[in-house]
Amino acid sequence: MPELVVIAEQLLAPVPGGTGRYTAELLRALAETAPAHWSVSSVVARRADVSKAQVEGVPLRVLPLPPRALVAAWQLGLPYWPGGDAVHAPTPLAPPRGRVSVTVHDTVPWTHPETLTPRGVSWHRQMITRAARRAAGIVVPTKAVAEDLRRQVPVRVPVQVAGHGVAEVLRGGGSVLDLPERYVLAVGTIEPRKGIDVLLDAMAELDVPLLLAGQPGWGGIDPRRNGVRVLGRLSDEDLATVLRRATVLAAPSRAEGFGLPVLEAMSAGVPVVHSDAPALVEVAGGAGRTVPRGDAKALATALREVIASPELAAKLASAGRARAAEFSWQRAAEAVWTIHHDARL
Numbered sequence: 001m002p003e004l005v006v007i008a009e010q011l012l013a014p015v016p017g018g019t020g021r022y023t024a025e026l027l028r029a030l031a032e033t034a035p036a037h038w039s040v041s042s043v044v045a046r047r048a049d050v051s052k053a054q055v056e057g058v059p060l061r062v063l064p065l066p067p068r069a070l071v072a073a074w075q076l077g078l079p080y081w082p083g084g085d086a087v088h089a090p091t092p093l094a095p096p097r098g099r100v101s102v103t104v105h106d107t108v109p110w111t112h113p114e115t116l117t118p119r120g121v122s123w124h125r126q127m128i129t130r131a132a133r134r135a136a137g138i139v140v141p142t143k144a145v146a147e148d149l150r151r152q153v154p155v156r157v158p159v160q161v162a163g164h165g166v167a168e169v170l171r172g173g174g175s176v177l178d179l180p181e182r183y184v185l186a187v188g189t190i191e192p193r194k195g196i197d198v199l200l201d202a203m204a205e206l207d208v209p210l211l212l213a214g215q216p217g218w219g220g221i222d223p224r225r226n227g228v229r230v231l232g233r234l235s236d237e238d239l240a241t242v243l244r245r246a247t248v249l250a251a252p253s254r255a256e257g258f259g260l261p262v263l264e265a266m267s268a269g270v271p272v273v274h275s276d277a278p279a280l281v282e283v284a285g286g287a288g289r290t291v292p293r294g295d296a297k298a299l300a301t302a303l304r305e306v307i308a309s310p311e312l313a314a315k316l317a318s319a320g321r322a323r324a325a326e327f328s329w330q331r332a333a334e335a336v337w338t339i340h341h342d343a344r345l
Contacts, residue, residue: 001038001039002039004088006088008023008044009045010090010093011024011052018258019091023091025164025167026088026329026336027040027055029333030337031058033330043063045063061082063082065080071123074093081097081098086136087099088101088102088103092104092127093127099340102138106145107149107152111255128149132154139160139332141162144279144282162332169236169240170268180209184249185211185213185246186199186212187243193253194254198294206300208227208307209229240268244269246265249261252291252299253293259274259280262280263283267324269320271306271312272287272289272316276292277293284320286319288316
């Protein structure tokens with residue numbers, strides 16, 4: 001029986017972020033949708049504790065190399081293979097040889113290199129360029145990423161466009177939290193690329209609190225201001241509660257590959273105000289309010305209008321639910337299987 005091995009390293013990252021959610025949910029979906037003659041497992045580098053990488057029902061293997069050695073080996077092109085007949089890498093961290101598919105989440109290393117460290121820019125460009133040349137196929141979350149990737153590097157392999165989905169745990173009720181009656185919510189790593197600095201400026205013109213659900217990231221943004229509450233990294237149950245009780249979700253990113261919080265908020269019936277980053281426009285599909293990137297005043301105006309108008313908020317919530325229903329993790333998994341399951345192994 002052929003085996004698809006999924007690289008689960010992102011689940012153990014200090015700040016897993018949206019790619020951590022993607023890795024976990026895609027892994028579950030791949031196991032659930034595996035063709036009858038295929039099995040699915042996951043693999044991580046050697047650590048003292050790998051329990052956070054365990055996804056129920058999916059066998060987990062631990063490689064003998066520690067994380068830095070694994071990253072270096074694959075970056076240098078050493079043919080170190082994790083086993084199995086095929087591999088899917090949910091991030092650009094992928095073995096250089098074998099039947100490998102890779103998810104490329106965005107083109108930020110080219111379009112916004114200032115939001116990464118110089119070492120990060122170099123690593124991502126090298127690994128993504130190699131995947132575009134040698135992989136069995138690439139998976140991207142939006143047409144916007146597919147188009148921009150082709151502008152940045154020569155893409156010589158098949159490209160599958162497949163959006164994300166909404167985790168089942170976020171569709172249900174959550175725990176009891178001490179939350180304001182009304183608030184603006186932003187979900188994601190606190191860093192300049194996410195437009196959090198613009199959002200903080202916009203909130204200075206509003207009289208409702210801002211809740212930030214995410215960990216500090218690159219860029220040194222200090223969100224400590226009056227009316228701002230930093231929730232940090234939340235459990236899935238707490239995130240479900242914070243999402244469902246939000247008055248409006250703000251997604252002012254300067255660059256995105258997909259924008260998972262937009263989809264999650266829409267699924268929860270929360271109106272969304274997002275930037276005109278192409279991927280966010282594509283994902284929202286007209287079901288949110290769009291504002292120019294970097295424009296704090298336009299962001300403040302749009303948020304104020306949604307907060308002040310129950311009719312507008314209800315209209316956006318209804319449109320958002322309908323739009324979110326068009327996405328699923330099963331479709332994302334099918335894009336990976338399209339690359340692999342017909343292969344003559």
